[in-house]
Every structure is written in structure tokens, then in C-alpha cells.
Amino acid sequence: MSVGSGGDKTLEAICYRRGSLQLLDQRKLPLETLHLDIHDTNDAWDAIKEMVVRGAPAIAIAAALSLAVEVSNLASFDGTSHDASVFLSKKLDFLVSSRPTAVNLSDSAVKLKEVISKAAAIAKEANSVFQAYIEAAEVMLEDDVTSNKAIGSYGASFIKNYLTDSKNITILTHCNTGRYTPVLVFYFICMVDWFLSYLAWHGFLPYPIILPEIAKYNSVTGLTRTIVIRIRYPDGVILIFLAFLNSLATAGYGTALGVIRALYADGALERAYCTETRPFNQGSRLTAFELVHENIPATLIADSAAAALMNAGRVKAVIVGADRIAANGDTANKIGTYNLAVSAMHHGIPFYVAAPLTSVDLSLSSGQEIVIEERSPKELLHTRGGLGEQVAASGILVWNPAFDVTQAKLISGIITEKGVITKNGTDTFDIAGFVRKTAGNL
Ligand code: MRU
Numbered sequence: 001m002s003v004g005s006g007g008d009k010t011l012e013a014i015c016y017r018r019g020s021l022q023l024l025d026q027r028k029l030p031l032e033t034l035h036l037d038i039h040d041t042n043d044a045w046d047a048i049k050e051m052v053v054r055g056a057p058a059i060a061i062a063a064a065l066s067l068a069v070e071v072s073n074l075a076s077f078d079g080t081s082h083d084a085s086v087f088l089s090k091k092l093d094f095l096v097s098s099r100p101t102a103v104n105l106s107d108s109a110v111k112l113k114e115v116i117s118k119a120a121a122i123a124k125e126a127n128s129v130f131q132a133y134i135e136a137a138e139v140m141l142e143d144d145v146t147s148n149k150a151i152g153s154y155g156a157s158f159i160k161n162y163l164t165d166s167k168n169i170t171i172l173t174h175c176n177t178g179r180y181t182p183v184l185v186f187y188f189i190c191m192v193d194w195f196l197s198y199l200a201w202h203g204f205l206p207y208p209i210i211l212p213e214i215a216k217y218n219s220v221t222g223l224t225r226t227i228v229i230r231i232r233y234p235d236g237v238i239l240i241f242l243a244f245l246n247s248l249a250t251a252g253y254g255t256a257l258g259v260i261r262a263l264y265a266d267g268a269l270e271r272a273y274c275t276e277t278r279p280f281n282q283g284s285r286l287t288a289f290e291l292v293h294e295n296i297p298a299t300l301i302a303d304s305a306a307a308a309l310m311n312a313g314r315v316k317a318v319i320v321g322a323d324r325i326a327a328n329g330d331t332a333n334k335i336g337t338y339n340l341a342v343s344a345m346h347h348g349i350p351f352y353v354a355a356p357l358t359s360v361d362l363s364l365s366s367g368q369e370i371v372i373e374e375r376s377p378k379e380l381l382h383t384r385g386g387l388g389e390q391v392a393a394s395g396i397l398v399w400n401p402a403f404d405v406t407q408a409k410l411i412s413g414i415i416t417e418k419g420v421i422t423k424n425g426t427d428t429f430d431i432a433g434f435v436r437k438t439a440g441n442l
Contacts, residue, residue: 056102084126147417148253155259155415175334176286177321280385322355329408329429330367341410367405
């Protein structure tokens, strides 16, 4: 992992073009914007473990793309298509070992392994398997962006219908479930440009061509205010891409935060409350940052203030993300989620989980089977999630689970890209039934 060159990437969490990957160092936000070069899967493993990139879907995508970069830049590979498939599978297993709780990482590895083995079965050479892998990893991002947008709109309409006072909705959220990356926009633009450049080079297009495109790619990426300017000259092909993205906060997707954004866009949100989310402070550093950047009326609270806020009648609904959802709806999410769910139930406030179906793990019948990552004591003993100065007494023992499990009985609904899963008078959700019923729906 090395420090990137900065440039015009502003607040894109993941900057990818074929053969190169940079990750915004989220440990440094909101005070510093720094991108780290990820050259290979070793760099990505460290970046995921150390929380340079975090959030369940984002780590899955960063991991997948890091391997795409590694194989794109392989000087040579001395082996058959089968060897290529073994090589890729081992790398994926290694990446999955970086953080255990978020299922998206292992889910994407399983799906990518399927692609690899299909490719290896028909490919004559290793390179075809690598190409199939790279393309599949790139498509993963696009799917993720699309599903996030759907979560936002399903969640917003469901909550507006459910809450009677649908113009003054106040939402409490936890951790950070914000936007993760417009990477493929660059890839698609490049594909189009390579083709146009080829035509231009062979005299089929007039010169120079200046194509300012405003919001053309919004339907693909969910990006707002994207401007791309391409300039070509007759005696060579010079391409200039300018993508003015509205900082981390404005791409208009994310899971729980996507629902908040959609409610705000509909004029239904009075205020969002975000918790600090100690010890890593994803709430005060990242969610607060995104909310401020988007001018969404928002208030930061200490984690320990949540019950008092609910008791004061200031929260109409709680929405959180998920790292792994068991088949019955039990949900693992950032530590402190369970506290919020218990408090919400006590105060009669609906509690929603917003997550793509890739966060569901149907192999687990309940949340008791979810492996919870325990992180370094340093995150509690020192400020800034372990990166700052020591504040706790030396010698004290520490228990630092990164996640907790909220039982399905405390959850009012699970907002997915295919709709909202609700309970039918039982304490648990029938997620497998929902998946079957909605299979094939876009
Ligand atoms: O430890 P983190 O920051 O990776 O934990 C993140 C969360 O718990 C999020 O709520 C969850 O991954 C959903 S992100 C869309």
C-alpha cells in the first residue's frame, strides 16, 4: 500500500480503472483526504483489516477489484487456464480472511469463483480466465450501485406510508452506510472513448470533438452532477476526462443513508440523527460528514444519548445497515445496533435494517451462528479508534467486538433492493421465501 498522488479524485471512496486501484483512506476523514495505491491483494487485505475501506459492500468490491488489478498487471503467468483458476481462488480465500463478519466479502468470492471455474472449463489459456475475472469484478460494482438506489426508494416509500406524519420524519441512524464509489463510470467512459478514438483515428469522425456530457451517466451510476468533457485532436488522440463528483456525500446512494437521502429528496425528512459510533467513530467522522455535505438537516449524538432522544419523542424511526443477515432476519451490524433496537422497541419506534440481498446469509438459520469480529484493544484504549493518544488506564482488560446481533423480533422490516421484507405475525422473517418470490425481479 502506498500513498496515492491525490489529483482530482476528491472524495471517491474507490477509484478504479483497469489496472489501477486507489482507496480513499477513511481513517483520515473528515480532516484529511488521502488516497492509497492498492497494487495487489496484499495491499487490499491490509487496507480492509486496517479500515482504510470499510462497510460491508465496499470491502467486498475493493477486495474483488484489488485482485482484478493484480492480474491486470501480472508481467507473465506461466500456467494453464486451470492454474489461473487455482491462483485466483486462493487469492479470493486470502481476501475473505481479512474481516470475518460481513458476508458480502465471502458472497462475492463465491460468485467470482463460479465465474472463474466456468471460464476455466472452456478457456484455452490462462489469460482468458483472468479477463473473465476482471470483467466480473467490474460488473459487481455496477450491480451494487443499482441495488443501493432501489433500497433508497423502496425504503423511503415504505416509511412514508407507515408513518402518519410523513412530512416531518426524523430518523436515527448508526455507523456509516454511505456511498461507496462511482468507479465504473470511468471504466464505461473509457470503453466508449476507446471506440470513438479508434473511429477518430481512422478518419471516421471530425476533429476536434468536444463532448460535454452532463448527467448522461446518471442512470448507470446514480451519480449526480457528473460532467465529462472529451477532447480529441487530429494528430493524435488526447482525451481529457473531468468528472465533477459531489464529494463523498452526494452520489445519492448507500443503504440506510440511501433511505435517508431519498426521504430528504422527497421533502419528507425533518431531521436525521447520527450516533458517534464509538470506538471508530464512523458516525461522527463519516455519516456526519456526508450529511453536512448534502445539506441534510442533521444532528450528531453520543451513542449513549440515543435512548434519551427516543424518550424525548424526537425519533420516528431507526434505520441501520447490516453486515450479515441470517435466514430468520437476525442481523449483525456495527456494535451498538442492538442497544438501539432494544431502546426502539421499548419506545414503540419502528426499527429497520436496510441492506442489499448480498448481505443475507441463508446458510445460517439464526444470528447465533454469526461470527463476530473482535478488534484490537487499542481502539478503546486510544482516541481516534486506536490511532490517537492513550486515554484509558494502562492495564485494563478490553472487550472490543466490532459488531453485535439484533434479533429479528426487534426488527420491523428489512429494506432490500427487491422490496421491504416484513413479518407475518411471527417473530422472524422468511427471507428465503422473499428471495424465491422476488427472484428475477429487477
Ligand atoms: O466496521 P465497519 O465500519 O466496516 O462496519 C460497518 C457497518 O457495520 C455498516 O453498518 C454495515 O457494514 C453496512 S454498510 C452499507
